[in-house]
Amino acid sequence: MTAQLFSKAVLDWYEQYGRKNLPWQQQISPYRVWVSEIMLQQTQVTTVIPYFERFMQRFPDVFSLSTAKQDEVLHLWTGLGYYARGRNLHACAKTIVNEYNGLFPHSVEQLSELPGIGRSTAAAIASISMGIHAPILDGNVKRVLTRCFAVPGWPGDGQVQKRLWSLAEELTPNHSSRQYTQAMMDLGATLCTRSKPACGICPLQPQCLGLKTGNPTQFPNSKPKKAKPEKHTILIMISNPAGEYFLQQRPQQGIWGGLWSFPEGTDRQAARLMVQRLLPGTEALEQELPPFRHTFSHYHLHIQPVVFRLQRHLATVQETDNPNHCWYNPVSPDNIGLAAPVKMLLQQQSTEEYP
DNA sequence: AAGTCGGGGAT
DNA sequence: ATCCCAGACTT
Structure with missing residues (x-):
């Protein structure tokens, strides 16, 4: 199938069924999208929502965050886990204010250099809040792509990751960047779920190779497990x-x-x-x-x-x-x-x- | 490439 | 009980 066919199916679906009422989808700004993306790393949407609301109430912009005490930032992070995210967020706010005059840089490369922002998060911020063409590869996209193209192997593996990035780049359209990014996340979060995916109403059903195998939930292949001490x-x-x-x-x-x-x-x-x-x-x-x-x-x-x-x-x-x-x-x-x-x-x- | 970093939701 | 979630960073 062509990349155009793929992205059109995804975008058309998003227009009708995508989520548009999440807190960070209101008054969209680089700051709000950035905070949401950091909180959402390895953390489910329903968990993040109250934390995001409290955080925005206390720190409505990057300036208020940059002058905050670390203790207060971590206080609002209590219970969210992966506390390096909170420390990096605080450090990043200082950098944005002190070195970028309070404005987020408008490129994936520059965003990626900031603390706590990797390639996928940088692309999400750039596409959603700035409309920049930038492929993402988060857990949702990994699930959609490994299923749709029946990609074998654990996505944490280097070779598999490389192939997935290449697929993501190939499929991401040059237009509608914000909508496409949000659409892929929504598809993975609401239809192409880890268990019991709603293949019957999926816009990619006709071309999904994972579904053709008869067991789409085998993708993505699970991580090799190791006993916890x-x-x-x-x-x-x-x-x-x-x-x-x-x-x-x-x-x-x-x-x-x-x-x-x-x-x-x-x-x-x-x-x-x-x-x-x-x-x-x-x-x-x-x-x-x-x-x-x-x-x-x-x-x-x-x-x-x-x-x-x-x-x-x-x-x-x-x-x-x-x-x-x-x-x-x-x-x-x-x-x-x-x-x-x-x-x-x-x-x-x-x-x-x-x- | 493997290990370090949390907590909770879903099953 | 296990698995995994809008990953990044260090070793």
């Missing part, structure tokens, strides 16, 4: 008589980078030593909370929370050891980023103490 940690929940909890800011790199979390220990004795190192001379009542398991992309984490209730409040925190600590009050919380399990535990504790 199991790790353990004790979360040390130190509380003072005021009902506040001791939190530390995690290093920028690594898991939960830049977020605030409880001190940790490998075992119960190490936890006690940690409490004494942080707050020398304190006496605390220990209370074990129910353990639970938290799953990341690449490992499982068994979490054992232990509350250390201080009998008297000591203000002698070892400043040299812990320059980044705070006493967090769940009743009047600070605008800082919290790891999801930390947020859950804090909420759980505060609702138990003040039912």
Whole structure:
């Protein structure tokens, strides 16, 4: 089939059935599209929507974002995951303001150089918000293309990825860039879904080679799986008589980078030593909370929370050891980023103490 | 090329 | 329980 036939079928379908009411499709601007694209990386639309609304309310433009504190950016990112996205977003806003006079560059190449913006995200921003001809290759497009052309292999593989980019370039029309980009995403998100695709009403049904194989959901071929390691940690929940909890800011790199979390220990004795190192001379009542398991992309984490209730409040925190600590009050919380399990535990504790 | 980065929705 | 989602970045 010709590229024109493909893009016409896709564009005609979009005109009639595409999504046009998503929050970032209103008052379209490079800023709004950029924020939405970053949030949507590896994250489903329904999850993103409330985060996007809150973010736009607080940071309506790139200038307000560029002067924000990182803590406040990560606060609005709490629960969304992949926190490097939030840190990169913040850094990118500073670059746009300081080096581009607050205006996003109008080329895929320049956009790709900005932190957190790769080839596909750059193309999405360029095509949707600027009408620039630029092929994208996100999860939706990968699914549509691997099915329509029965492309074998896992899309993460280099050779497969190369072929998919080449297909995407070949099929993307020189006109209607915004509509075509949005159309491919919509097709993948609403019809050509991971399971139970609606092939019966798909505009590409006549030429879909994946459907002709009788099992279109075999495409894209699944990622070779690998067992996730199991790790353990004790979360040390130190509380003072005021009902506040001791939190530390995690290093920028690594898991939960830049977020605030409880001190940790490998075992119960190490936890006690940690409490004494942080707050020398304190006496605390220990209370074990129910353990639970938290799953990341690449490992499982068994979490054992232990509350250390201080009998008297000591203000002698070892400043040299812990320059980044705070006493967090769940009743009047600070605008800082919290790891999801930390947020859950804090909420759980505060609702138990003040039912 | 493989590993690192989250959390939640769908199944 | 597993899989995967509008991926980018580091090693």
